[in-house]
Structure formats: structure tokens, C-alpha cells
Amino acid sequence: MKLKKTFIATALALLACGTALADITIGVSLPLTGPASGLGIPVNNQMKLWPSTIGGEKVRLIILDDATDPTNGTKNAKRFVTDDKVDIIIGSVATPVAIPIADVAAESKTVQLSLSPIQLPPGKDGWTFRMPQSNAVMSHAMMGLMKKQGVKTVGFLGYTDAYGEGWLKDFTAEAEKNGIKVIATERFARSDTSVTGQVLKLVAANPDAMLIVASGSGAAMPHMAVVDRGYKGKIYQTHAAATRDLMRVGGKAVEGAYVVSGPAVIAEQLPDSHPSKKVAIDFVQKFEKAYGPGSRNQFAGHGYDAELVLEKIVPMALKKAKPGTPEFRAALRDAMETMGRSVVAHGVVNWTKDDHWGYTPETGVMLKVVNGDWKVE
Amino acid sequence: MDFSIASILLLDGVTNGAIYALLGLATVLVFTVTRVIFIPQGEFVAYGALTLAILQTGKIPGTVWLLLILAAIAAAMDGVGAWRRHHNALAALKSALKTLVIPVVVAGLTAWAAPLQMPLLLQALLSVCIVTAFGPLVYRVAYQSLADASPLVLLIVSVGVHFAMTGLGLLFFGAEGFRNPSFWDLRMSLGALTLSGQAIIIMVTSVALIVLLWLFFERSLYGKALRATAVNRLGARLMGISSQSAGQLTFAMAALIGALSGLLIGPTTTIFYDSGFLIGLKGFVAAVAAGLASYPGALLGALFVGLVEAFASFWASAFKEVIVFTLILPVLLWRSLQGGHSDEEH
Numbered sequence: 001m002k003l004k005k006t007f008i009a010t011a012l013a014l015l016a017c018g019t020a021l022a023d024i025t026i027g028v029s030l031p032l033t034g035p036a037s038g039l040g041i042p043v044n045n046q047m048k049l050w051p052s053t054i055g056g057e058k059v060r061l062i063i064l065d066d067a068t069d070p071t072n073g074t075k076n077a078k079r080f081v082t083d084d085k086v087d088i089i090i091g092s093v094a095t096p097v098a099i100p101i102a103d104v105a106a107e108s109k110t111v112q113l114s115l116s117p118i119q120l121p122p123g124k125d126g127w128t129f130r131m132p133q134s135n136a137v138m139s140h141a142m143m144g145l146m147k148k149q150g151v152k153t154v155g156f157l158g159y160t161d162a163y164g165e166g167w168l169k170d171f172t173a174e175a176e177k178n179g180i181k182v183i184a185t186e187r188f189a190r191s192d193t194s195v196t197g198q199v200l201k202l203v204a205a206n207p208d209a210m211l212i213v214a215s216g217s218g219a220a221m222p223h224m225a226v227v228d229r230g231y232k233g234k235i236y237q238t239h240a241a242a243t244r245d246l247m248r249v250g251g252k253a254v255e256g257a258y259v260v261s262g263p264a265v266i267a268e269q270l271p272d273s274h275p276s277k278k279v280a281i282d283f284v285q286k287f288e289k290a291y292g293p294g295s296r297n298q299f300a301g302h303g304y305d306a307e308l309v310l311e312k313i314v315p316m317a318l319k320k321a322k323p324g325t326p327e328f329r330a331a332l333r334d335a336m337e338t339m340g341r342s343v344v345a346h347g348v349v350n351w352t353k354d355d356h357w358g359y360t361p362e363t364g365v366m367l368k369v370v371n372g373d374w375k376v377e
Numbered sequence: 378m379d380f381s382i383a384s385i386l387l388l389d390g391v392t393n394g395a396i397y398a399l400l401g402l403a404t405v406l407v408f409t410v411t412r413v414i415f416i417p418q419g420e421f422v423a424y425g426a427l428t429l430a431i432l433q434t435g436k437i438p439g440t441v442w443l444l445l446i447l448a449a450i451a452a453a454m455d456g457v458g459a460w461r462r463h464h465n466a467l468a469a470l471k472s473a474l475k476t477l478v479i480p481v482v483v484a485g486l487t488a489w490a491a492p493l494q495m496p497l498l499l500q501a502l503l504s505v506c507i508v509t510a511f512g513p514l515v516y517r518v519a520y521q522s523l524a525d526a527s528p529l530v531l532l533i534v535s536v537g538v539h540f541a542m543t544g545l546g547l548l549f550f551g552a553e554g555f556r557n558p559s560f561w562d563l564r565m566s567l568g569a570l571t572l573s574g575q576a577i578i579i580m581v582t583s584v585a586l587i588v589l590l591w592l593f594f595e596r597s598l599y600g601k602a603l604r605a606t607a608v609n610r611l612g613a614r615l616m617g618i619s620s621q622s623a624g625q626l627t628f629a630m631a632a633l634i635g636a637l638s639g640l641l642i643g644p645t646t647t648i649f650y651d652s653g654f655l656i657g658l659k660g661f662v663a664a665v666a667a668g669l670a671s672y673p674g675a676l677l678g679a680l681f682v683g684l685v686e687a688f689a690s691f692w693a694s695a696f697k698e699v700i701v702f703t704l705i706l707p708v709l710l711w712r713s714l715q716g717g718h719s720d721e722e723h
Contacts, residue, residue, distance in 0.1 A: 033543075033544065033547055033552075034651070035649070035651065037547065037552035038552040038553045040552075041551075041552050160694075160695050186694045187694045187695040188690070188694060188697075189697070189698055191651075191652060191654075191655045192690075192697075193393070193642065193645070193646040193652065193655075193656060194389060194393060194645070194646060194686075194687075194690070195690065196385065196386065196389040196687065196690070197386055197389070197687055197688065197689070197690030197691030197692075197694065197697075198690055198691070198694045200382055200385060200386070200691060201691055201694075204382070216552075216553060216554075217553040217554040217555075217647055217649075218554065218647060218649070220554075220556065220647055221556075221646050221647045228571075245553045245554075248553075249553075249554060249555065249556045249647050250556075251556075
């Protein structure tokens with residue numbers, strides 16, 4: 001009996017040492033179910049293509065479903081830091097979920113690589129880095145095209161959640177700088193089946209362009225409602241709508257839509273001078289080989305970029321400390337802040353101590369839907 | 378707001394309200410006959426719309442597999458039940474086969490028809506058959522053995538069934554939504570108002586279904602039997618009405634109404650695997666406004682919910698859902714002041 005107990009104890013101790021010494025543990029919280037699952041599932045698919053070692057160390061990926069629910073996201077993050085003792089947290093790809101995870105990350109002093117452009121109050125984002133382009137960077141790309149088209153007034157139709165709110169704030173600020181006015185603001189919920197009321201009000205205001213802030217195939221319904229009401233101006237969509245599901249659901253109605261996107265989505269159409277071209281094509285080829293032609297999207301690209309970032313920061317941090325320790329986690333953060341200019345599929349990132357957003361304003365690419373396909377504008 | 382905007386909103390509210398009315402009627406129907414507060418009513422809506430969407434692509438929808446699995450479970454339950462009563466293998470087998478036959482026929486038909494890419498109307502009919510076949514099976518597997526439990530227990534089971542059906546919906550249909558083609562591509566302009574063919578279909582179908590339901594309950598023997606069960610289960614049983622077949626028939630009707638609602642709403646919006654819940658919940662609000670007891674009440678409640686929703690989305694789009702669901706509070710208050718403590722009598 002005693003022998004058995006000793007044996008179990010030794011085995012457990014060995015097991016504990018094993019994970020503590022060698023493996024890098026990464027906790028990933030993604031919406032695999034719920035309204036944002038269309039964003040989470042491609043990231044999960046991309047992570048299945050990750051190598052089993054990064055920087056010569058074995059990687060233990062723990063992927064949990066947060067069901068697009070902030071409470072679940074917090075629960076996952078707490079589990080990561082208390083039970084799994086992760087070295088880094090990745091996620092979530094849904095904005096309302098990624099925000100509370102940032103709190104847990106800051107409390108436990110663990111780096112969070114958010115896959116969503118989350119806005120945090122100053123001082124709260126000490127441990128959070130964003131993988132997607134900020135809404136401000138994307139607004140910048142939109143402004144370029146809007147000014148070229150002579151757009152003076154914009155109507156805003158967006159989600160009643162953190163994603164819509166973030167866009168409204170950043171876009172309004174960017175627009176003011178460029179002398180463009182947001183003259184009407186209407187909101188809708190991810191689960192709404194009709195936006196007739198909102199669209200009536202927006203069309204009555206008669207703006208030169210309409211900005212729709214929604215994600216995945218959910219971006220098609222408001223777009224079609226605007227077209228249905230006979231609106232003749234330009235319609236813009238955000239980078240959360242940069243997936244082929246927009247065309248699949250929207251069909252003819254979304255023809256001519258302007259969608260801002262990271263470069264990864266249109267890898268082949270990038271000019272050869274674009275720094276991301278090589279990596280972006282690598283991402284697209286690997287992803288579409290596994291999941292079929294046309295399956296690429298903005299979010300899978302963030303999953304790919306997260307791996308590129310890890311490949312760079314893990315060796316830097318390994319020089320300073322062993323995985324599984326607070327020193328290693330701190331070293332990872334230092335590595336993030338000092339890794340310098342790095343080319344990823346979605347552009348060029350350069351995180352610094354004061355800037356946890358990373359991308360330069362030139363990252364966003366304006367696409368136009370032409371004959372059911374993307375065309376760089 | 379001028380007259381033209383008001384009329385557009387009115388039309389939008391009535392169109393949505395017609396769908397909520399159908400779901401409200403189904404909720405009232407299920408509750409009165411079986412005392413089940415059927416939360417997954419909306420899931421039938423999503424299943425109906427998405428099954429048609431998958432049939433459109435020429436594939437066999439995943440709902441067919443679920444149907445077969447559910448049928449197998451229900452058949453096993455029926456077989457075991459019959460064995461316990463009669464201790465006769467033949468009787469057990471017969472009872473199990475009886476449960477299996479409809480789902481297997483529907484599944485076989487789908488497997489044969491799916492790759493043929495038949496006309497839209499036939500595919501729609503097939504989707505309705507598939508989803509309707511779910512009704513009795515869901516009742517058999519989840520509720521029948523609990524028929525004498527309290528409404529609270531049945532409500533808890535409903536929550537479980539809702540989550541199971543949503544999760545399976547994600548598995549079968551994927552995370553991205555679908556939009557079905559319109560059944561009638563008509564666009565009529567009446568001044569500022571554009572009347573679409575689909576809106577006409579929605580309203581006509583809703584009215585027709587409500588009339589049919591009324592005829593069914595007033596004129597047919599089955600309908601009268603269901604009403605008898607609704608009034609007094611024990612009494613109905615003493616009169617030779619099987620409360621089990623009453624329950625299964627009710628659930629089949631609820632699934633049929635759900636599937637039809639799904640087909641009606643599918644061309645007007647993008648339906649996701651989890652869209653049904655909120656649509657069903659609005660039907661539920663309408664049913665609660667009617668005290669879960671009155672069909673005309675549910676109809677009026679649903680139209681009211683649809684109109685409030687349309688006007689709220691115009692005036693205060695960010696608070697639309699808040700306004701719609703807060704509506705239920707004064708109604709409940711009024712009902713509790715008026716009705717006393719009917720809940721405790723069950």
C-alpha cells in the first residue's frame with residue numbers, strides 16, 4: 001500500500017517536473033460556439049496547423065471555448081493562470097470577451113495576445129498586445145479612399161457591443177481629423193433579424209457613405225437592408241466582414257461594397273514590393289491546402305501571425321528564464337516590447353513599451369467586391 | 378417621423394409580428410396540452426431555414442442524421458416500454474418499428490432527393506417534413522416519461538433541450554449563417570412603401586395557419602381531444618384519450634409551425650444556427666402576454682411585440698431589445714394582480 005502511494009507520488013512529481021521544465025504552455029480562449037463562432041473556428045483551424053515545437057521547446061496548446069460569453073472568457077483565463085500556469089494567453093477573437101481576459105492577464109502578470117482590436121483604459125493594457133490592426137489604423141485606410149471619392153458625410157450602422165463602440169469612437173476621431181462628419185448613428189444587435197427602423201433613419205439623413213460595423217456573414221443582412229431601401233451612396237464594411245461569407249450570403253446586393261482588410265486576405269494581389277507578400281502567400285497556401293480554396297479570412301491570418309510572433313519572442317525569453325516561471329512570463333513581455341519591426345502576414349508590427357497596438361497606419365488595404373470576389377481598390 | 382416612414386415601420390412590424398404570432402401560438406398550444414414551457418420552439422425555426430439552405434447546396438443536411446439517432450433512441454425506449462408491459466418480444470418489436478417508420482421514410486426520401494436539386498418548393502416541403510418529424514421524437518425522448526412532473530421540472534428539461542439543439546445546430550450547419558432564396562420575387566411600390574412578395578407570403582401563411590388551427594380545434598375530433606387534454610388530463614384519459622399521443626401530436630404541430638416560420642423568415646434575414654432562440658423568445662413574450670392560455674391573445678401580443686420592435690429600432694436602436702423585453706413586466710404585474718395564485722394549484 002505504502003509502496004503504491006510512493007509510486008503515485010513519484011509519478012505525479014515527475015509529471016509536474018516534466019511540464020514545468022520543458023513545455024511552453026499556451027492558453028487559448030476562442031469563441032468556438034455562440035454568435036462570434038464564425039471568427040473563432042477559423043483561428044482554431046489555423047492553430048491545428050501549428051508546429052509542435054517553438055524555439056526548440058515543446059508547445060502545449062490548451063484551447064478552450066468561451067462561447068462568445070465574457071463570463072466564460074474570464075473563467076477560461078482564470079483557469080489558465082491558476083491551474084495550467086500558462087506562459088502566455090492568446091484570445092479571444094471576440095471583442096467583448098477579450099476585454100475581461102485583459103484584466104486577468106494584468107492581474108497575473110501574463111502576456112495576453114489579443115486576437116481582437118480591444119480598447120483598454122490607459123494603464124490597463126500593460127500585459128496586453130493586439131494581433132489585429134486597430135480600428136484607428138483601419139479607419140485611416142478608409143479615410144484615404146473616402147477622401148478620394150469626395151465623401152463628406154457618413155452614416156454609422158454598428159453592433160451594440162464593444163466592437164461597434166470601439167469603431168464608432170475611433171472612426172469618429174479619424175473622420176474629424178479629415179473633415180468628414182458622422183451625421184447619423186444607429187445600432188443593432190448581433191442576433192437581430194431586421195434593421196428596417198435603423199436603415200430608414202440613416203437613409204433619411206442621406207449621407208455620402210454608409211459604414212456598417214458587423215462581423216462575418218452577419219455583415220450581409222444590414223448591407224442588404226441598406227441596398228433594399230434604395231440607398232445609392234457608397235457602403236463601407238470593416239475588417240471583421242472581410243470573409244467570403246459576405247458574398248455568399250449577400251450575393252448581388254453586396255456588389256461594389258468597400259471592405260477594409262489586412263493584407264493577408266488578398267495575398268496574391270499584393271504588389272511585389274509589399275513587405276508582407278511572401279508571408280501572406282505562405283499563410284494562404286498552407287491554410288487553403290488544409291481547408292480548401294477560398295477558405296482564408298482575416299481571423300485565420302491572426303492565428304498564423306500569432307505563431308510568427310511566438311517564434312520570435314520565445315527564443316528571446318528562453319535566454320533569460322525557464323518556461324513556467326514568473327520570470328519567463330516577464331521575459332516574454334520584454335521580448336514583445338523589444339522585438340522590433342517584424343513582418344507578419346497582416347502587415348508589419350512593431351510593439352514598443354508605449355505602443356501595444358503595433359501596426360503602422362499603412363497596414364489597411366481597401367478591397368472592393370467585384371463579381372463576387374475581392375479586388376484591391 | 379412622417380406618414381411614409383410610419384407605414385414602412387408598420388409593415389415591418391406586422392411582418393415580423395406574424396412570425397412571432399405563429400411561434401406564440403405554438404408555445405400556447407404546447408403549454409396547454411402538455412404543461413411544457415417549450416423554450417426550444419425557436420430552434421425548429423433555425424432548423425427549418427437551415428435544412429432548406431443545406432438542401433439548396435445539394436447536400437444531405439445533418440438534421441437527417443440527428444433524426445435517425447433520435448428515432449433510434451425513441452424506438453429503443455418504446456420497445457423497452459412495451460417489453461415491460463407485455464413481456465412479449467413481438468409486441469416490443471412492433472412498438473419500436475412503429476416509432477421508427479416515419480423518420481426512416483423521411484430520411485430515405487431526403488437521401489434520395491438531396492442530390493437531385495429539386496425545385497425550391499419541393500425542397501421546402503421536404504425541410505418541413507424533416508423538422509416536423511422531430512416534434513414527436515423530442516417529446517418521446519425528453520418529456521414523455523416526465524409527463525406527470527411539475528411545470529418547473531419540465532421547464533428545466535426545456536432549457537436542456539434548447540442547449541442540446543443549439544449545440545447540434547452548430548455541428549450540422551456551421552457557424553456562418555445562410556440566407557434562403559425568396560419564394561416570390563415580387564416588389565410592389567405603393568408610394569414610399571415597397572411591398573415584397575415574401576412579406577405577403579408571410580402574412581397570408583400566418584393568417585391561413587391561424588384559421589387552420591382554429592378549424593382543427595373547433596371541428597376535428599383530434600383537435601377536440603387535444604382541447605380535452607388541455608382542460609383536464611386525467612378526465613381526458615378516463616375518456617380514452619391517450620395523453621401520450623396527445624403530447625406527440627402537439628409537438629409535431631409545434632415543430633411544423635416552427636419549420637414553416639423558419640421557411641418564412643429565411644429569405645428575409647440571415648439565419649444562424651443560434652438565431653432561433655431570440656425569435657422564439659419574442660414569440661414566447663407574446664404567449665406570456667396571453668397568459669399562456671389564449672390563442673387570440675397570443676396573436677395580439679405578437680403583433681404588439683413586432684410593432685414595438687419596429688418603432689423602437691427607429692427611435693432608440695441601441696435599446697430596442699431592452700424595450701421589447703421590458704414590456705413583459707407590466708403585463709406580468711397586471712396578470713398577477715388580476716389572476717391570483719393559479720400557479721400553485723397545479
